[in-house]
Amino acid sequence: MKVIKTSNLTKFLLLVAVVFSSSYTYAQEELDTEIEEVEEETSNWTLSGSVDAYFRTNFNGVNKVEYDADGDPIAFPQAPASSFANTPGFALGMANVILGYEGSKVGFVADLVFGPRGEEAVFNSVGSSNIVNQLYVYYNVNDALTLTLGNWNTFLGYEVISPAANFNYSTSYMFSYGPFSHTGLRADFNFDDNWTGMLAVMNPTDFTEFNPYGKYSFGGQLGYSNTSGSAFLNLLYGEQSPVSDEATFQIDLTTGWDLTDAFYLGFNTTYADTDGTGFYGAAIYPQFQASDSFAIGLRAEYFKELENDFDEAIVYGSGVRALDFTLTGSYTVGSLIVKPEFRLDSLSEDMFVNRNLNNIDDNLSSFLIAAIYAF
Structure with a gap:
């Protein structure tokens, strides 16, 4: 076998x-x-944003349009001459949607806004661009240098456009009359773990979608930060107006520090001048975290317009001084933030019609409560 x-x-x-x-x-x-x-x-893809609405009323000022016997308007709702949160009664803020992509070398941000607050923020944009709050691409050249091209929110000042990123719901005078946004090319530098810098060439301030005047401005920033807080010295220089050859010069210091686990103190001061027209001011922002869900904070601001011989005003008038005291509570439940806020504006001249329509006062006291959903 x-x-x-x-x-x-x-x-x-x-x-x-x-x-x-x-x-x-x-x-x-x-x-x-x-x-x-x-x-x-x-x-690497991110989606974030916020939605907000509020109710506002004056204690000693006009809250609605008042008419005479012939039906002609004689008084209008009173509000501080600062940006946002100025509408009487129940009112809308904005819907904010931010789409981003962050790669190892390149990325972009598309930040869109809808609603009254958003429209005020992009007031110099028209057509389809009037919903663009920020739109930029960036390239991380190396660990020390990032280049950005497009439109971004201003690097000056303590406050920002987004209500979810501010402690106070209404905004300061310094923020309202400083820049909102810039379009241009910027270079951000990381010198070490604490020190940063920035240089930029930009369109005239707030002309976000293109440059209609062929003029440019220049920006710079030097920053320091550690685990307790940060400080930024900001500079802006360049021709901003289509009818003037005079350049705007603005210098701004923004800083904030955690003094204890529960107590934070912020500070902002700025000076802006365009051929004798401009303003300067300072504000402190003490905030106390009372519990995991509730905090209370104050903005105490001094703001004054520069005096000039031609009586040109930025806000209320040449040489007029404004004091803003804003006390804000912040209660957080999940992703919802509820902010009750008392505000007192005091001027060096009479500007506000009182609610009885029989006098003009130098102060206005108001209350609002806002709801912000951040995601």
């Missing part, structure tokens, strides 16, 4: 098994790598 030898067959089968196993392992590793890359790419 013939004996069948199986040694060669066994070796062949083992070889096939090894090859198949290796191929499967390699394919699985490739699949795992592809999944990881997809997950990494997906995680």
Whole structure:
């Protein structure tokens, strides 16, 4: 009887098994790598924003349009001459949607706004651009340098456009009459773990979608930060007006520090001048975290317009002084922030019609309560 030898067959089968196993392992590793890359790419996408609305009323000022016997308007709702949160009764803020992508080298931000607050923020944009709050691309050249091209919110000042990022719901005079946004090219520098810098060439301030006048401005910033807080010295220089060849010069200091686990103190001071027209001011922002869900904070601001011989005003009039005291509570439940706020504006001249329509006062006291949902 013939004996069948199986040694060669066994070796062949083992070889096939090894090859198949290796191929499967390699394919699985490739699949795992592809999944990881997809997950990494997906995680680089971000979607954030906020929605806000509020109710506002004056204690000693006009809250509605008042008419005489002939039906002609004789008084209008009174509000501080600062940006946002100035409408009487129940009112809308804005819907803010921010889409971003952050790669290892490149990325972008598309920040869109809808509603009254957003429209005020982009007041120099028209057409389809009047919903663009920020729109820029950036390139991380290396760990020390990032280049950005497009439109971004201003680097000057303590406050920002988004109500979710401010402690006080209404805004200061310094923020309202400083820049809102810039369009141009900027270079951000990381000198070390604490010190940063920035240089930029930009369109005239708040001309966000293009440059209609062929004039440019220049910006600079020097920053220091650590685990307790930060400080930024900001500069803006350049021709901003289509009818003037005089350049605007603005210098601004913004800083804020955690003095204890519960107490924070912010400070902002600024000076802006365009051929004798401008303003200067300072504000402190003490805030106390009473519990995990409730905090209370004050903005105490001094603001004065520069005096000039041609009596040109930025806000109320040449040489007029304004004091703003804003006390804000902030209660957080989940992603919802509720902010009750008392505000007193005091001027060096009579500007506010009182609610009885029989006098003009130098002060206006008001109350609002705002609801902000941030995601």
